[in-house]
Amino acid sequence: MLELDQMKIELSGLSDALREGRDSLNLPYKRQRIEELSREMEAPDFWNDTDKANAKMKELKDAQKTVADADGLSAQYNDIMDLIEIGNEEEDASVVPDIRADLNDFENKLEALRLSTLLTGEYDANNAMISLNAGAGGTESCDWCSMLYRMYCKWADKKGFSVDTMNIVDGDEAGIKSVDFQITGENAYGFLRSEHGVHRLVRMSPFNAQGKRQTSFVSCEVMPQLDTSVQIDINPDDIRIDYYRSSGAGGQHINKTSSAIRITHFPTGIVVTCQNERSQFQNKEKAFEELRAKLYLRKKQEEEDMLNGIRGDTKEIAWGSQIRSYVLQPYTLVKDTRTDEETSDAQGVLDGNIDRFINAYLKMQANQKAAQNQQI
Numbered sequence: 001m002l003e004l005d006q007m008k009i010e011l012s013g014l015s016d017a018l019r020e021g022r023d024s025l026n027l028p029y030k031r032q033r034i035e036e037l038s039r040e041m042e043a044p045d046f047w048n049d050t051d052k053a054n055a056k057m058k059e060l061k062d063a064q065k066t067v068a069d070a071d072g073l074s075a076q077y078n079d080i081m082d083l084i085e086i087g088n089e090e091e092d093a094s095v096v097p098d099i100r101a102d103l104n105d106f107e108n109k110l111e112a113l114r115l116s117t118l119l120t121g122e123y124d125a126n127n128a129m130i131s132l133n134a135g136a137g138g139t140e141s142c143d144w145c146s147m148l149y150r151m152y153c154k155w156a157d158k159k160g161f162s163v164d165t166m167n168i169v170d171g172d173e174a175g176i177k178s179v180d181f182q183i184t185g186e187n188a189y190g191f192l193r194s195e196h197g198v199h200r201l202v203r204m205s206p207f208n209a210q211g212k213r214q215t216s217f218v219s220c221e222v223m224p225q226l227d228t229s230v231q232i233d234i235n236p237d238d239i240r241i242d243y244y245r246s247s248g249a250g251g252q253h254i255n256k257t258s259s260a261i262r263i264t265h266f267p268t269g270i271v272v273t274c275q276n277e278r279s280q281f282q283n284k285e286k287a288f289e290e291l292r293a294k295l296y297l298r299k300k301q302e303e304e305d306m307l308n309g310i311r312g313d314t315k316e317i318a319w320g321s322q323i324r325s326y327v328l329q330p331y332t333l334v335k336d337t338r339t340d341e342e343t344s345d346a347q348g349v350l351d352g353n354i355d356r357f358i359n360a361y362l363k364m365q366a367n368q369k370a371a372q373n374q375q376i
């Protein structure tokens with residue numbers, strides 16, 4: 001049958017990409033690590049060092065998922081090929097739609113596997129710490145900040161990742177002025193680092209009495225969660241720690257004790273806050289994690305600026321500095337200014353469907369890296 005023969009050719013053409021993807025994952029080593037870590041977990045003193053044990057548990061879980069996904073993809077390839085052969089032998093045209101759906105699903109999963117191999121940065125595998133801050137636009141900007149927060153929470157939920165909100169500052173009338181939260185999951189930072197920058201919204205504002213179209217901005221700062229092996233020196237004389245009562249929802253204990261933490265780093269002016277954990281100790285630990293991450297990113301930026309001979313300026317959270325525009329009226333369009341990736345399904349994007357923008361960014365970076373290697 002012609003349709004099945006065409007799909008067989010299409011599937012066969014993906015065999016090299018499947019093999020290359022599997023090879024890049026170093027599966028033999030991951031299988032070996034799974035066996036080693038599984039044996040270590042059986043030791044009676046495994047949990048004596050909680051931090052070390054949790055790190056090994058995460059490594060085991062990630063390795064198991066990688067192997068399962070790769071093996072599942074190979075099995076799906078063979079299953080589709082078998083279905084095509086059976087369909088041809090029986091000359092059964094009714095199987096064509098189902099096989100086409102399976103083939104499309106396989107191609108999507110193979111593309112996701114290929115993109116995951118691009119996440120080779122030093123901290124791409126780490127969890128992501130995100131800060132959203134409303135900029136130009138007043139109450140409209142605060143509402144936009146809450147919409148972006150919801151978008152990232154929806155994206156994390158679709159990925160099976162968890163969200164831990166550390167601090168929220170409500171807007172004066174609506175929305176939120178700023179929010180700090182952590183997304184925990186495999187390669188969370190590798191995916192979300194593409195979201196770092198200013199996000200612009202254009203719509204008929206419900207907060208504008210005249211119903212005019214309004215533009216607002218929110219900055220998104222994305223940092224990797226750093227483990228204790230990363231040395232970031234913080235001089236105790238360079239910081240001030242303030243303790244205060246948490247505000248907003250959170251339960252009787254949170255609101256009646258001075259458990260919230262604010263850390264001010266004098267040399268850089270960085271201020272971090274955490275108030276959503278139940279204890280002062282937990283809030284302090286989370287706040288220091290965020291401070292270390294911000295200091296690390298600042299240090300890396302300074303090193304890159306020195307290498308490139310330029311001075312790194314923080315872009316203003318306003319017109320002309322956006323990485324992505326979200327237009328809701330008079331038409332719907334979401335467009336990334338770096339990759340030119342766009343879609344008219346603005347509501348879908350706001351509901352967490354941002355993978356197309358993340359993938360486009362990763363592809364762009366991979367192409368740029370390949371071009372640089374060719375020049376060398």
